[in-house]
Every structure is written in C-alpha cells, then in structure tokens.
Amino acid sequence: xxxxxxxxxxxxxxxxxxxxxxxxxxxxxxxxxxxxxxxxxxxxxxxxxxxxxxxxxxxxxxxxxxxxxxxxxxxxxxxxxxxxxxxxxxxxxxxxxxxxxxxxxxxxxxxxxxxx
Amino acid sequence: xxxxxxxxxxxxxxxxxxxxxxxxxxxxxxxxxxxxxxxxxxxxxxxxxxxxxxxxxxxxxxxxxxxxxxxxxxxxxxxxxxxxxxxxxxxxxxxxxxxxxxxxxxxxxxxxxxx
Numbered sequence: 001x002x003x004x005x006x007x008x009x010x011x012x013x014x015x016x017x018x019x020x021x022x023x024x025x026x027x028x029x030x031x032x033x034x035x036x037x038x039x040x041x042x043x044x045x046x047x048x049x050x051x052x053x054x055x056x057x058x059x060x061x062x063x064x065x066x067x068x069x070x071x072x073x074x075x076x077x078x079x080x081x082x083x084x085x086x087x088x089x090x091x092x093x094x095x096x097x098x099x100x101x102x103x104x105x106x107x108x109x110x111x112x113x114x115x116x
Numbered sequence: 117x118x119x120x121x122x123x124x125x126x127x128x129x130x131x132x133x134x135x136x137x138x139x140x141x142x143x144x145x146x147x148x149x150x151x152x153x154x155x156x157x158x159x160x161x162x163x164x165x166x167x168x169x170x171x172x173x174x175x176x177x178x179x180x181x182x183x184x185x186x187x188x189x190x191x192x193x194x195x196x197x198x199x200x201x202x203x204x205x206x207x208x209x210x211x212x213x214x215x216x217x218x219x220x221x222x223x224x225x226x227x228x229x230x231x
Contacts, residue, residue, distance in 0.1 A: 044207065044222040089158050103149065103172065104220060106158030
C-alpha cells in the first residue's frame, strides 16, 4: 500500500534560519504530492503541491520538488519566520483510475517551532 | 469565505453513547472525505462520497461507524456505542471534480473525547 514517511520532529529553529523537512513516499503508481500545514487552533491548509516528476511546488517562500528517482518531496524555506510555527504534513494522492478514489495518505507530521 | 464547516467543534461523551458529527462542504464540491487524526499522527482516511454515493470505506471504519450524504450536500458521521479508542479529531474535506491535482479543502475538525 501507499505510505509517507516524514523526518522525526519536533524541529526548533531561530528566525531567518534555513528549513528542511524531509519526506519520502512509497506508492504503486505515480501519485501527486502535497504539503499541508496546520497552524495552532486551525484546520489543515494546502501549502503547495506537485503533480508529476520534477515539478516544483512553491508558496509563501516554501518550495518542494517531486523527485521520482529518490521518491522524495522535501520541504524547504530559505528564511523562516516566527509565524511559520505550525505542524507540517506531507501527503500523496494516487492518480484517478486507481483504487483509492482520491484519498490522501499523510505522513505523521513534523512540528516546527521558530524562535525570535 | 464559505469554507468547509464542521459541527460540533468539540464533543465529550461517555463510553457506550452514540455521537453524530456534521460536515458542510464548500457548496459546489461534489466530493467529500472523512478522516480521523489521533494525537501526534497524520490524518487517516475513513470514507469518501461522490455526490450522495459512498464509494470507498477504509478498514478503519468498523460497523459501529456509519456515514451518509443524503442529498449530496452535507454529510453526517455517526459512531455507535463509542469506545475510548474512538477519541480523536474527525476531519472533513471536500473537493471539486476528479483529477489527481484537485485540492482537498479541510474543515476545522470535531474533537471527540470518550470518557
């Protein structure tokens, strides 16, 4: 079955530090890949996505590149802010026509805390 | 902004009681998903509707769980004879149309505590 593995957390950084959160996946086909973010007290929000190999998703200074050869979709940001403190989830979705009917498979989440 | 809404936001119940949660998706979205999230874990898929048809159920969804979407709009998730292991955040998401790139928009969730 499909699975997503994220780096162990929590991650604690100082403001303006470089961020990497690793994500690797296992899938039977060629899924789409997503990063969702959950701010304290709020629901899951889509941060970025990539639908095919070598695509780069980007939003709010965050980037992730779909690497088929390493089955990875690592999240990066060059300079984090205190407001980036949240839980980040990597997820995949199989392409239409598979047996999953579009369900998302999530990693366990990585807690990011950014200090001033 | 009419996003996905869920009610109630919090529910405390005693073991053995029945509970029902409601999800109102974004109005034009034909797909609706239920997920469960336990502390420190990512959401896990429970079930999915396209319009009023329930097309897939996870093996996590025991026979104590039932979900409906009677008119293809809002959905309800009922848990009968609740157990302490049912304590979790129940998330609803909706999306428009088919396609692997379609974004699922999530509601704020209903947090269930079974005593």
